[in-house]
Amino acid sequence: MPKNKSEMPKGDADKQRVRDEIWTRFEDSGEALFPGARGRIPNFRGAAAAADRLAATPEWRRAKVLKCNPDAPQRPVRLRALREGKSVYVAVPRLGAPRCFLQLDPRSLGNRFAGASTIKGAAALGVPLAPHELPRIDLIVAGSVAVNRHGARVGKGGGYSDLEFALASEMGAVDEQTTVITTVHDLQVIGGPIPMTSHDVPVDLIVTPTRVIPCRRVFTRPEHIEWDELTPSQLAAMPALARLRPAPARR
Numbered sequence: 329m330p331k332n333k334s335e336m337p338k339g340d341a342d343k344q345r346v347r348d349e350i351w352t353r354f355e356d357s358g359e360a361l362f363p364g365a366r367g368r369i370p371n372f373r374g375a376a377a378a379a380d381r382l383a384a385t386p387e388w389r390r391a392k393v394l395k396c397n398p399d400a401p402q403r404p405v406r407l408r409a410l411r412e413g414k415s416v417y418v419a420v421p422r423l424g425a426p427r428c429f430l431q432l433d434p435r436s437l438g439n440r441f442a443g444a445s446t447i448k449g450a451a452a453l454g455v456p457l458a459p460h461e462l463p464r465i466d467l468i469v470a471g472s473v474a475v476n477r478h479g480a481r482v483g484k485g486g487g488y489s490d491l492e493f494a495l496a497s498e499m500g501a502v503d504e505q506t507t508v509i510t511t512v513h514d515l516q517v518i519g520g521p522i523p524m525t526s527h528d529v530p531v532d533l534i535v536t537p538t539r540v541i542p543c544r545r546v547f548t549r550p551e552h553i554e555w556d557e558l559t560p561s562q563l564a565a566m567p568a569l570a571r572l573r574p575a576p577a578r579r
Contacts, residue, residue: 339523343482346522350474353515363400369471369484371400372513374537379404379511382469382535383412387507391467393417395429395496397489398447399471405511407445410434417462418450419492423566429462430454459568462501468493470531472510479530479543480522481510493529494550495569504549509533517541527554 354365354372361371382388382405395417396406409416416432432444432454443449470489475481483489496502508529514536524530530547533540555573563570 339525342523344485346474346482346518346520347485350516350518354513357515359513359515361400367484369397369399369401369473370513370516372515374513375401375511376404377537378513378535379408381537381540382509382511383408385533385535385540387467387509387533391507393463393465394467394469395419395465395492395502396469397471398450400447402469402471402511403445405469406432406450407441410437410441410444415463417457417465418454419488420451420456422486422488423491423495423568425456426567426571427456427458427461428566428568429457429459431457459495459499459501459572462496462499464503465496465501465506468502468506468508470508470510470529472512472516472531474516474518474522475510475512475531475534476518476520476522477534477541477543478546479532479534480524480547481529481531482522487527490527490529490550491553491569494527494553495572497549497551498553498572507532508549509535511535514538526550527557 351366354360354370359373361373393415394409396402398418406416410432413434418430420428430450432450437444437453440453444453472481473484508531510531517534524547527550529549532543563573
């Protein structure tokens with residue numbers, strides 16, 4: 329793991345510069361909400377308005393099954409989905425359990441939608457599922473630090489959102505028909521480039537409190553987990569992946 333920016337590969341350093349620019353924008357503008365922006369998927373003023381705008385899109389209306397990140401700015405998305413009868417799936421933090429996805433089924437939650445839409449509530453009320461138990465997912469909602477109009481996206485740097493997508497793709501739960509969207513503040517939409525690698529997941533739709541931005545697919549989506557990029561220590565911390573890793577070919 330690089331210790332500072334000067335030791336990072338160029339693409340990683342460029343991504344970190346984009347993150348730092350966005351986090352500084354939030355700090356200067358006062359548009360971040362608790363728990364702040366730096367080092368996180370920023371929680372922002374207008375997150376609920378972005379969720380409302382998303383709910384007016386045909387992509388949302390068609391979707392019955394969502395996978396959503398668990399971060400605070402997407403809580404209004406999760407809450408709206410549950411209230412509209414959509415099933416929501418969230419990943420266990422850092423994929424750190426054998427049954428690493430949580431199913432939030434509105435039919436079994438009674439009136440506990442508000443609680444289930446929080447990180448703690450999802451952990452308490454969600455039904456743990458192994459990757460192979462995922463249904464086909466219609467819509468993926470990803471948290472972002474920055475995006476651009478080409479659909480390039482950068483998260484907070486852990487890589488788990490991309491890994492969750494690759495895992496779901498390996499299981500057949502996502503395909504080319506699955507729409508990937510992100511809800512962000514307008515401050516997070518940048519005009520410049522964002523470096524993308526083969527394991528980075530682009531977005532099809534950007535939704536802010538004020539606008540909907542369709543993105544033409546110019547980046548390839550990951551279809552499989554890039555096993556060679558995972559270290560033994562990472563696999564040990566993600567038992568669901570460790571169980572799925574193919575055996576090394578014999579020489």
